[in-house]
Amino acid sequence: MDLPPLPLDRTAGRPLAVQLADALRAATADGTLCAGDRLPSTRALAATLGVSRTVTAAAYDQLLAEGWAQGRRGSGTYVVGAPAGPPARVRTPATATAPPERALVDLTPGTPCVSALDRAAWRRAWRAAADPAPDIGPDAVGLEAFRVVVVEHLLRHRGLPADPADLLATAGSTAAIGELARTLPAGARVAVEEPGYQRATAALRDAGLVVASVPVDAAGLVVEALPRGLAAVYCTPAHQYPTGSRLSAARRVALVERARAEGFLVLEDDYDGELRYDVAPLPLLAALGPDVVVHLGTASKLLTPTLGAGWLVAPPAVRDALLEARERSGGRPGRAGQRVFAAFGAHGDLARHLRRLRRELAGRRAAVGATVLAAGLSVAGDAAGAHVVVPLPDATTERAAVAAAAARGVRLDGLARHHAGIPAGAGIVLGYAGPARDELERALPVVADVLAGP
Template sequence: MDLPPLPLDRDAGRPLAAQLADGLRAATTGGALRAGDRLPSTRALAAALGVSRTVTAAAYDQLLAEGWAEGRRGSGTFVVGAPAASRTPVPAATAAVPEGDAGLVDLSAGSPCVGALDRAAWRRAWRAAADPAPDVMPDPVGLPEFRAVVVEHLLRHRGLPAHPADVLATGGSTAAIGEVARTLPPGARVAVEEPGYQRAVTALRDAGLEVVAVPVDGAGLVVEAVPAGTAAVYCTPAHQYPLGARLSATRRVALVERARAEGFLVLEDDYDGELRYDVAPLPLLAALGPDVVAHLGTASKLLTPTLGAGWLVAPPAVRAAVLAVRGRTGGRPARAGQRVFAAFGAHGDLARHLRRLRRELSGRRSAVVAAVHAAGRAVEGDAAGAHVLVPLPGAATERAVVAAAAASGVALDGLGRHYAAPPARAGIVLGYAGPGSDELEWALPLVTEALRR
């Protein structure tokens, strides 16, 4: 087919692949390309534009990931049309701010990298999830096929041997924290990391529990600071949120030994433990102390919170208590997200996605670290997950950096809000998974300037 003009400016600072993807998007939204049109092969388009095939292949990959185009085996690449949730990135040469929530590119932590999803595999999973007949009765445990995929995932990527009977489906990590919290005696004391995940703090308090803050340092949770008489300890040992440290081997052993000696439960939130870029993912606390550790996992960071799917691997008594709560309240995790996750993992798509996600986020992390260093600032945290910590000298500097970035069109997350008590440190918790690659590229120079405050 004849393509509309696709001008490429080799003198611009914007990559040629990004320019080409912009041009094809614009041709689609403008009507020059319509749904069902077959695009030229990457080789033919490269020859026509006088660029390398790497450029055209990267542009097509971006359009496929965003849902503007789809690949059909043996037939080529076809225009799908403008996805309802997509938007055309604003070229970096203009002074306009890319569109987004409240007009800002959001670099806070906690969002998944949905751009890394293989959209063809994603659609296959949803179609497969729609095949079974509608459910007649609620299921408090979780679909067998979902739990089987979780077991395979935990063994291959987290080194945790488990049986499907050990697994309960959940609505995600925060939902699972709330469910386990309701199995504890009213007013029981639960130790949490400080700074830490404030949604977990809220879930515990909403269950009528007393929350006690325990400090965190470069080796993770300070285990000796956990007070006596604690009923449970909530922690993020693989990648402490938000400081980014990992719980040291010595402290892991100490925490499990204390849990056994004092009879408390350890809630291990493994929200992004699969995502490491320096070494293999770290062993789970649940593998070290399966009798005292409840392992929490989620699909939200691996794939998307759209699924509302997570899992709990816990001692039998904990599982029984959670099921009893569900029986009394009628609560149970939705099966739809479980079906999609199970279908996505059944034929290797989940493992392929995880490899692709690690490559993508590793590259993004390198770009973020370079931008922070260009401002003369340091980065804390392991080479893992989807955020880094940028320490700052005080709360006033933190506020100034956040305000300067917002004025430039970028939303940053201050460390202060991650404390339940008055903050002991200041900094920026800088996420890099949520925005599109073009948005991140656009935003990082602005982050560098804001950090120079």
């Protein structure tokens, strides 16, 4: 008979005979082999699988002992019946397949605007990234070409002077936060914004750190509310996530001064700092306090998470600690995404993309603002980034709006999800970058109706 595929992994720790017996059992359990089927001889199966006859004989002996198979003198080995277990899968004929449900238009925050990408430039970058020979050794720092492009980007678009030697490649902001957290003493206390980026909070806690929530308001993180005895403060000063506020100039100075006086680090997550539509952004914290600030950036919101590429600029002691940890653990960011990002930025495509992205998102933000205004509400936060917050009167209204939108094909995000503790306010965090333009236009009337209420 024709047997189903019987994969054997010679690098696994389990004996090949055990793997073969398991595979034959599984084929019986799912109905591929049926009672009465004749199995090939041990010699023929060994030749087919490229193993010794000892392996196939041992597998058959095990199945015979279990009663799953039966030997018949002069005839061969036969399947007796399927062992007890879950029912076999039933295949539905293709003609009976129900049409897939239409996906919700996703207006949650955190998704990049990939429709703004010039696909020709994107393909050129991938082709150029494939030109170098494959790497044969590890790289804990990051490709020089990647670091050179990032440094130019930071200077031109974020006003941060840096040297390629000062910069480390990362696998993105959240991964970098996890790396940084593991360089801090176990049990150390780290302050985070409330509401804030919950993945960052999870990364800090996973590293064994104690997280202290600190409130934010219209001027960003409330610096005077920071407790004493901190090892670090994590914040999103350029465009607070999720409220959209901007850390004021006075609070920036106060935060850097406290960091110097009290000996803690400031982890500055600049996840979408390039995206402003009204005025130039305030100086980065890393420019004000390069001795106490770790600047984090990512390609995820600028281009796409596909690259898995990010960067950090940090004081020398922090860089040295990170490199030591990477060498010790063997962890390091992947270089494929770095190569693509470097190629994309090498001939001006990155700068052109950023100009196009700003124009596209500015238009989308205006459309979202008009929709919210038509519902009799307003948006909170700076004219920046790729999401706005629509304040609502209470948590019940927030939950009702999310449910009503989902019932009409639109996924919304409630503000409650972004709190580590009891939410201090209610609202919708409305992202507008992810959908295609026609999807956004189709979804906005639904948003207006839902926010307007019954």
